[in-house]
């Protein structure tokens with residue numbers, strides 16, 4: 066059973082009390098299998114799925130030439146990327162140019178060890194798991210900026226600037242919409258959050274929970290640079306943004322990192338709001354309640370296989386949601402992006418923290434939870450706060466841009482005349 | 484000014500499109516297949532080149548729109564036109580063209596050139612000895628076919644003309660351009676059966692036969708014994 070749960074992260078060495086006699090060999094094998102097998106495989110088939118789904122959204126078929134249903138397409142793509150020439154611009158900063166994609170990839174990988182895929186299947190369970198998660202996922206902003214800076218290309222630099230502005234802005238609502246979970250679970254540990262949901266049902270099922278889930282999803286999409294927040298790599302404006310100057314497998318690393326972080330944020334959303342691998346409300350905590358408790362290897366397998374299956378189904382749905390949004394919405398402007406983060410998302414998330422405190426008082430703290438009171442009080446609060454913040458946001462958006470554009474245009478006219 | 488109504492409607496529209504590709508049209512079944520559509524796709528199950536199924540599509544088609552081209556193709560309509568072709572009558576093998584040079588003159592990009600055939604006595608015969616079209620230059624306008632007084636040059640349907648070499652193969656000679664009138668009747672049935680072309684055909688056949696016989700100095704020899712001109716073209720008089 067340990068083989069299954071020890072897979073990812075050297076921190077475990079410090080935590081594990083019963084190390085096997087040949088831990089090194091085991092670690093190498095597990096790392097090789099999981100890091101060079103399972104995760105790239107998940108990424109490859111996420112890409113395949115995205116191409117198929119996006120095609121269907123546009124009345125097309127998608128890849129179907131390489132293998133049955135195009136299933137071998139990712140392998141062909143990987144071979145192509147690996148065998149392509151690796152170009153580095155002459156004026157680029159070689160080492161930074163080399164390190165940047167690795168840094169982004171590492172950031173995406175490091176999120177995964179704390180995710181509880183099943184019972185006992187979180188590779189590490191630090192007491193401050195959520196803080197760790199937020200910290201490592203913000204590493205990618207550094208990687209993106211290094212990539213754009215080291216390329217010595219104006220488009221790369223523009224993309225990197227946009228990326229940093231966007232990632233830093235959307236990290237705030239992302240963290241703020243996780244706060245209700247911390248409040249309700251009373252812990253930062255991902256495993257504790259999972260256990261609480263087994264006991265009390267998904268954290269999604271409350272008005273503030275739903276609002277937090279929506280804001281977290283929006284912030285997640287912005288964090289992984291997907292449409293409508295794909296300004297850092299907006300191909301119609303700045304070629305490919307920060308990875309314009311990358312080719313071959315280095316570009317492949319960006320690709321890998323992007324889809325791995327899509328997978329990672331989907332895992333995050335699933336683990337903290339959608340109850341990990343458990344079933345929804347009428348069957349609260351179901352596979353764990355009936356199948357849990359066994360200590361043998363067989364009992365662990367019996368419990369964890371359905372858990373992982375349900376978890377992956379939820380993750381797929383979450384990723385599908387992202388594809389769906391990508392197929393629907395056009396790209397935002399930079400000023401809209403910033404205004405949306407700071408004038409809409411952040412105030413709403415802060416208000417939502419207070420509403421979730423109300424929910425905590427009504428439902429979670431009392432020994433006998435009063436769901437009716439909780440819904441009755443928080444639902445109107447949530448609705449009113451959404452409408453209020455939206456109205457404020459709209460009125461602020463109406464006034465400014467008009468003045469900005471006319472003002473600057475007049476100024477430029479004056480300058481060209483004089 | 485609604486609060487996010489556009490967002491919701493937009494997402495519904497795209498989701499509907501997504502679902503419809505599975506629910507209506509040929510996306511619903513696995514029946515229509517190009518390569519890779521079946522769970523297992525074997526090379527020996529493929530149709531021979533040119534024999535691929537033709538897909539009818541129009542403005543009312545719903546769901547998937549993709550026509551997987553080399554494995555399926557869209558229908559080619561009669562008035563679709565690519566390169567010109569030269570028609571010979573398969574009754575007597577006569578090339579209809581009289582080498583009158585009209586098409587070469589009207590061709591806007593000037594991509595037709597030809598030489599007159601000569602009879603045994605050195606006199607010009609109303610037949611082309613050589614007839615060339617530079618297919619890289621031809622713009623498929625069809626003017627040559629419109630102007631030809633003998634219905635000799637017609638527009639073809641074959642658009643699959645790519646090649647690895649361009650200097651030799653892209654200059655189409657008489658050999659490449661000749662097609663039988665039977666072929667023309669098959670690809671252009673409406674035009675072939677139209678009253679215009681029928682009368683024109685009869686008239687021209689008679690006139691041309693007379694002129695040909697006169698030029699060859701063969702007197703009143705019946706048309707059926709004239710040597711097939713296609714062969715003359717294959718070995719033009721030196």
Ligand code: SF4
Pocket residue numbers: 566567589590591592593594595616620621622623624625626627628
């Ligand atoms: S189709 Fe037009 S361009 Fe082509 S040979 Fe005829 S007249 Fe010239």
Ligand code: SF4
Pocket residue numbers: 579580581582583584585586587630631632633634635636
């Ligand atoms: S194809 Fe027609 S127009 Fe052209 S030379 Fe021959 S007979 Fe004249």
